[in-house]
Amino acid sequence: MKITVFGIGYVGLVQAAVLAEVGHDVMCIDVDESKVSNLKSGIIPIYEPGLTPLVQQNYASGRLQFTTDAKAGVEHGELLFIAVGTPPDEDGSADLKYVLAVAETVATHMQSHKIVINKSTVPVGTADKVKAKLSATLTQLGKTDTFDVVSNPEFLKEGAAVNDCMRPDRIILGTDNPKAESKLRELYAPFNRNHDKVIAMDIRSAELTKYAANCMLATKISFMNEIANLAELFGADVENVRRGIGSDPRIGYQFIYPGCGYGGSCFPKDVQALIRSADGVGYAARVLEAVEAVNYAQKEKLFEYIMRHFDGDIRGKTVALWGLSFKPNTDDMREAPSRVLLEKLWVAGVTVQAYDPEAMEETQRIYGSRDDLKLMGTKESALAGADFLVICTEWQAFRAPDFELIKQSLSEPVVFDGRNLYEPQRMLEYGLHYYAIGRGLSV
Numbered sequence: 001m002k003i004t005v006f007g008i009g010y011v012g013l014v015q016a017a018v019l020a021e022v023g024h025d026v027m028c029i030d031v032d033e034s035k036v037s038n039l040k041s042g043i044i045p046i047y048e049p050g051l052t053p054l055v056q057q058n059y060a061s062g063r064l065q066f067t068t069d070a071k072a073g074v075e076h077g078e079l080l081f082i083a084v085g086t087p088p089d090e091d092g093s094a095d096l097k098y099v100l101a102v103a104e105t106v107a108t109h110m111q112s113h114k115i116v117i118n119k120s121t122v123p124v125g126t127a128d129k130v131k132a133k134l135s136a137t138l139t140q141l142g143k144t145d146t147f148d149v150v151s152n153p154e155f156l157k158e159g160a161a162v163n164d165c166m167r168p169d170r171i172i173l174g175t176d177n178p179k180a181e182s183k184l185r186e187l188y189a190p191f192n193r194n195h196d197k198v199i200a201m202d203i204r205s206a207e208l209t210k211y212a213a214n215c216m217l218a219t220k221i222s223f224m225n226e227i228a229n230l231a232e233l234f235g236a237d238v239e240n241v242r243r244g245i246g247s248d249p250r251i252g253y254q255f256i257y258p259g260c261g262y263g264g265s266c267f268p269k270d271v272q273a274l275i276r277s278a279d280g281v282g283y284a285a286r287v288l289e290a291v292e293a294v295n296y297a298q299k300e301k302l303f304e305y306i307m308r309h310f311d312g313d314i315r316g317k318t319v320a321l322w323g324l325s326f327k328p329n330t331d332d333m334r335e336a337p338s339r340v341l342l343e344k345l346w347v348a349g350v351t352v353q354a355y356d357p358e359a360m361e362e363t364q365r366i367y368g369s370r371d372d373l374k375l376m377g378t379k380e381s382a383l384a385g386a387d388f389l390v391i392c393t394e395w396q397a398f399r400a401p402d403f404e405l406i407k408q409s410l411s412e413p414v415v416f417d418g419r420n421l422y423e424p425q426r427m428l429e430y431g432l433h434y435y436a437i438g439r440g441l442s443v
């Protein structure tokens with residue numbers, strides 16, 4: 001099938017590459033000329049395991065094309081995906097200007113029936129706005145072409161995006177036209193390996209499904225972080241509690257890992273956007289407001305432990321910081337808990353020696369050169385000459401470090417762990433003070 005994807009961001013690029021891989025003929029459109037020319041030369045704008053060869057091979061085979069030519073894109077695809085960004089505007093609502101701009105472009109150039117598919121995470125009611133934009137533009141231009149609008153939200157996780165897209169748990173299709181639904185079923189047929197993954201429904205339910213999924217996951221995390229905070233105060237160990245409750249299949253083990261808060265481009269933005277949308281229909285989303293508030297406070301947790309340990313006297317110290325990305329296997333720093341910590345440490349007069357396996361360049365891009373930030377080439381060199389160690393991201397490479405080296409390198413034998421990577425008893429044996437989330441303040 002002939003597909004066009006508008007927006008070569010995370011979702012657009014991965015989706016396009018995966019659709020090309022199963023044999024569809026995919027054209028990607030973006031306004032960013034340098035991104036397009038980089039992709040043509042095999043340079044992928046994001047770090048995502050497995051994505052580079054997938055893009056390069058499919059580009060070489062001609063099944064995946066990149067261009068800035070929107071007119072060519074509209075002509076090419078029978079199915080047109082909108083996968084542009086929906087950044088939060090000032091009050092946290094999703095900003096639809098890029099989505100609606102694509103709708104206008106489509107209406108301007110279309111010469112035949114098109115199925116317009118919303119992949120971007122968009123508030124409930126957006127499909128209606130896209131339809132209205134398409135209709136208004138067509139009328140303005142005196143055109144009589146017809147179209148369908150479908151909601152088909154994406155559920156991929158950064159760091160596992162290719163696999164999530166290749167082997168989706170579910171494919172949500174929100175349509176009001178059986179013909180469009182049948183086209184989309186045909187498009188996704190290669191992904192129904194073991195059973196039919198398609199769950200078809202009305203458009204508004206599909207739009208809400210996306211927000212409900214992310215908000216549910218964010219709720220699990222904030223809930224668990226609250227239990228971790230209580231465990232600390234009660235003298236319990238949240239890791240035992242986690243194992244204890246996860247064993248109930250109604251609760252499950254996933255997304256109940258306590259930590260220094262959730263980050264990324266999705267949970268913070270989507271929780272906020274649903275709160276704003278709820279507000280717009282006169283409903284106070286109290287659970288979601290609490291989820292957000294708990295997460296905000298949780299991102300300050302490591303700094304609080306540090307201040308408590310050093311009695312507020314940290315000016316002039318040097319910290320080794322392991323992990324900058326918002327989670328492992330990505331270089332993405334958007335809303336990363338490390339950023340809240342970095343910025344608080346700098347205000348307090350601390351120099352940071354940071355190491356991350358992938359996010360060093362991104363850190364440099366965000367913060368530029370500054371005397372109180374040293375980007376180190378290895379986790380070991382980050383320790384050299386540091387006073388204490390903080391961990392913000394659970395990269396595999398941090399799971400079994402040389403504890404002797406940690407102890408010898410630090411002037412104070414203390415580790416603040418925002419991801420609960422180590423056993424407190426083991427740390428005690430190594431002679432290291434250890435602060436973890438919800439496991440007792442220090443052992």
Ligand code: UGA
Binds near residue numbers: 155158259261263267
């Ligand atoms: C999330 C969802 O998991 C995807 O299903 C969804 O498609 C995506 O948002 C999106 O809307 O595009 P992502 O943001 O890539 O994916 O990352 P997650 O793996 O969900 O992690 C989000 C944050 O939660 C990370 O900061 C992670 O450290 C934190 N987290 C996760 C915890 O603190 N505890 C957990 O138990 C799990």
